[in-house]
Amino acid sequence: xxxxxxxxxxxxxxxxxxxxxxxxxxxxxxxxxxxxxxxxxxxxxxxxxxxxxxxxxxxxxxxxxxxxxxxxxxxxxxxxxxxxxxxxxxxxxxxxxxxxxxxxxxxxxxxxxxxxxxxxxxxxxxxxxxxxxxxxxxxxxxxxxxxxxxxxxxxxxxxxxxxxxxxxxxxxxxxxxxxxxxxxxxxxxxxxxxxxxxxxxxxxxxxxxxxxxxxxxxxxxxxxxxxxxxxxxxxxxxxxxxxxxxxxxxxxxxxxxxxxxxxxxxxxxxxxxxxxxxxxxxxxxxxxxxxxxxxxxxxxxxxxxxxxxxxxxxxxxxxxxxxxxxxxxxxxxxxxxxxxxxxxxxxxxxxxxxxxxxxxxxxxxxxx
Amino acid sequence: xxxxxxxxxxxxxxxxxxxxxxxxxxxxxxxxxxxxxxxxxxxxxxxxxxxxxxxxxxxxxxxxxxxxxxxxxxxxxxxxxxxxxxxxxxxxxxxxxxxxxxxxxxxxxxxxxxxxxxxxxxxxxxxxxxxxxxxxxxxxxxxxxxxxxxxxxxxxxxxxxxxxxxxxxxxxxxxxxxxxxxxxxxxxxxxxxxxxxxxxxxxxxxxxxxxxxxxxxxxxxxxxxxxxxxxxxxxxxxxxxxxxxx
Numbered sequence: 001x002x003x004x005x006x007x008x009x010x011x012x013x014x015x016x017x018x019x020x021x022x023x024x025x026x027x028x029x030x031x032x033x034x035x036x037x038x039x040x041x042x043x044x045x046x047x048x049x050x051x052x053x054x055x056x057x058x059x060x061x062x063x064x065x066x067x068x069x070x071x072x073x074x075x076x077x078x079x080x081x082x083x084x085x086x087x088x089x090x091x092x093x094x095x096x097x098x099x100x101x102x103x104x105x106x107x108x109x110x111x112x113x114x115x116x117x118x119x120x121x122x123x124x125x126x127x128x129x130x131x132x133x134x135x136x137x138x139x140x141x142x143x144x145x146x147x148x149x150x151x152x153x154x155x156x157x158x159x160x161x162x163x164x165x166x167x168x169x170x171x172x173x174x175x176x177x178x179x180x181x182x183x184x185x186x187x188x189x190x191x192x193x194x195x196x197x198x199x200x201x202x203x204x205x206x207x208x209x210x211x212x213x214x215x216x217x218x219x220x221x222x223x224x225x226x227x228x229x230x231x232x233x234x235x236x237x238x239x240x241x242x243x244x245x246x247x248x249x250x251x252x253x254x255x256x257x258x259x260x261x262x263x264x265x266x267x268x269x270x271x272x273x274x275x276x277x278x279x280x281x282x283x284x285x286x287x288x289x290x291x292x293x294x295x296x297x298x299x300x301x302x303x304x305x306x307x308x309x310x311x312x313x314x315x316x317x318x319x320x321x322x323x324x325x326x327x328x329x330x331x332x333x334x335x336x337x338x339x340x341x342x343x344x345x346x347x348x349x350x351x352x353x354x355x356x357x358x359x360x361x362x363x364x365x366x367x368x
Numbered sequence: 369x370x371x372x373x374x375x376x377x378x379x380x381x382x383x384x385x386x387x388x389x390x391x392x393x394x395x396x397x398x399x400x401x402x403x404x405x406x407x408x409x410x411x412x413x414x415x416x417x418x419x420x421x422x423x424x425x426x427x428x429x430x431x432x433x434x435x436x437x438x439x440x441x442x443x444x445x446x447x448x449x450x451x452x453x454x455x456x457x458x459x460x461x462x463x464x465x466x467x468x469x470x471x472x473x474x475x476x477x478x479x480x481x482x483x484x485x486x487x488x489x490x491x492x493x494x495x496x497x498x499x500x501x502x503x504x505x506x507x508x509x510x511x512x513x514x515x516x517x518x519x520x521x522x523x524x525x526x527x528x529x530x531x532x533x534x535x536x537x538x539x540x541x542x543x544x545x546x547x548x549x550x551x552x553x554x555x556x557x558x559x560x561x562x563x564x565x566x567x568x569x570x571x572x573x574x575x576x577x578x579x580x581x582x583x584x585x586x587x588x589x590x591x592x593x594x595x596x597x598x599x600x601x602x603x604x605x606x607x608x609x610x611x612x613x614x
Contacts (some may be wrong), residue, residue, distance in 0.1 A: 009499075033426060043480075043483060044480070044482060046482075046483035046485075047482075047483060047484075047485035048485075101465065102483065115431070297439065353409075355408070355409035355410030355411060355412075358410075360564060361607055361609045361610050362410070362412060362607065362609050363607045363610050364410070364411040364412065364607055364610070365407065365411050365412065365413075365414055365490055365605055365606075365607045366411050366490065367607075368490055368492060368587065368588055
């Protein structure tokens with residue numbers, strides 16, 4: 001997989017208009033100060049069915065698996081035939097790593113964003129478009145350093161790339177699908193109704209959507225960032241609520257005051273003040289009345305998005321790990337996308353160790 | 369708190385049986401006995417085992433789930449002689465497990481329980497069944513292994529047969545109704561299994577008087593038997609080999 005000196009194919013894409021209006025990973029409402037996160041490991045999730053918030057992860061791959069050669073454009077890594085493969089490379093390695101460690105991942109991608117999120121999406125789109133213009137300008141004058149910086153800010157994850165990711169995961173026998181709306185919300189609802197054991201996401205909002213257990217940094221556990229080792233962290237909703245003496249509805253109101261994807265929040269109220277106020281007054285309406293603030297627009301709609309997020313119904317059978325389609329996966333990666341045989345074989349070794357590669361008609365007990 | 373003692377033979381049966389399928393197992397000790405469920409990493413073979421506390425010589429148990437390595441247990445139980453008493457203790461305060469055999473004390477740290485989740489036993493409707501002497505079945509499987517690795521089991525309402533067709537050799541073993549303890553089969557069935565999985569299990573049941581097999585056409589095998597005068601019970605499940613898509 002070498003660098004392609006030409007402008008990335010997706011820049012010229014006529015499908016530009018359909019591109020997801022998301023520019024950078026968003027971490028959700030900052031609940032860090034409320035949460036008593038405990039260090040954990042991938043190994044500790046062995047045997048657990050974990051819903052993976054895949055959109056954020058794809059962005060992480062697209063911004064970190066890049067063409068960093070001195071004259072590279074800094075964009076996501078592409079194969080020699082010009083296809084972006086950074087997202088697939090990332091999903092392949094993380095998914096096989098998780099399977100090898102006995103985790104049962106379920107990859108959940110965003111569907112359509114709630115109408116309430118329009119302002120946020122517009123802002124992100126504007127930011128990305130600016131970065132894109134700066135990127136092209138820098139490439140034109142041969143300023144590769146700036147180009148590489150800008151490239152990270154205008155990464156796009158197109159519907160085709162989502163479909164492609166789902167296709168690859170399906171070939172690996174892994175359940176993968178698109179949510180009705182927000183991916184982390186779909187995962188949270190499924191965790192709350194017992195279909196999943198935990199939600200892996202960086203997005204704190206998963207707690208607002210009712211995820212009983214959220215794991216942060218699951219896919220980057222053990223990796224190094226800026227000289228320090230990243231550890232997976234486990235946050236339990238019930239513990240968070242008990243320790244802060246909050247109900248879930250109060251937590252949602254608190255988050256709305258601090259600021260969420262759907263509303264910028266009430267000016268002058270941060271996590272600390274917010275917590276104090278919500279404990280004293282219990283609801284946003286009461287806080288606003290006591291403090292002479294305006295009640296956020298469409299408050300009830302925002303609350304509803306957190307309390308009853310639209311989700312697709314997923315059958316339990318669909319969530320079972322299937323067998324790896326070795327030939328299909330090889331064609332998809334090696335033939336069609338020029339992955340090296342070595343990379344493919346490494347992934348296969350991990351999957352074989354996990355007992356997921358079947359040969360000669362041997363069935364699994366769980367297919368009966 | 370946990371403190372159980374049994375003769376070497378019982379401990380050996382437990383450890384050897386589970387060792388056929390997994391390297392690590394979670395042993396659930398309850399007031400009335402031991403129960404274990406394990407599945408091999410490929411999900412081809414599974415064991416469900418129950419041992420009544422009556423089979424043990426001492427049983428002082430507060431409900432305890434203990435994750436242990438079969439290889440280590442096999443080795444330590446192998447060091448004990450026939451008739452020796454083997455004591456297994458666990459102290460939840462220190463998190464330490466101890467196996468005592470005479471003057472030997474082996475202290476070991478149990479495995480992390482949370483990573484050893486017992487599998488759900490598949491709900492299977494198995495239309496045909498046969499009860500047969502463990503030693504005769506083990507002998508048939510041993511002979512079968514000479515011709516190849518894939519064994520065909522077939523059953524009708526009056527006979528049960530073990531067959532292996534290798535590339536050059538073939539082995540047939542047939543049991544008629546009166547050579548079996550019991551047989552029931554509404555629809556003749558045939559199914560193929562891997563001897564790689566079945567042969568190690570045969571070593572376990574070769575000393576057992578009665579082994580019950582149930583299966584269906586291209587369907588999983590369920591093999592059940594008792595040990596320790598009925599105080600111990602094993603259910604072994606094995607997924608079939610099926611030609612074509614699966």
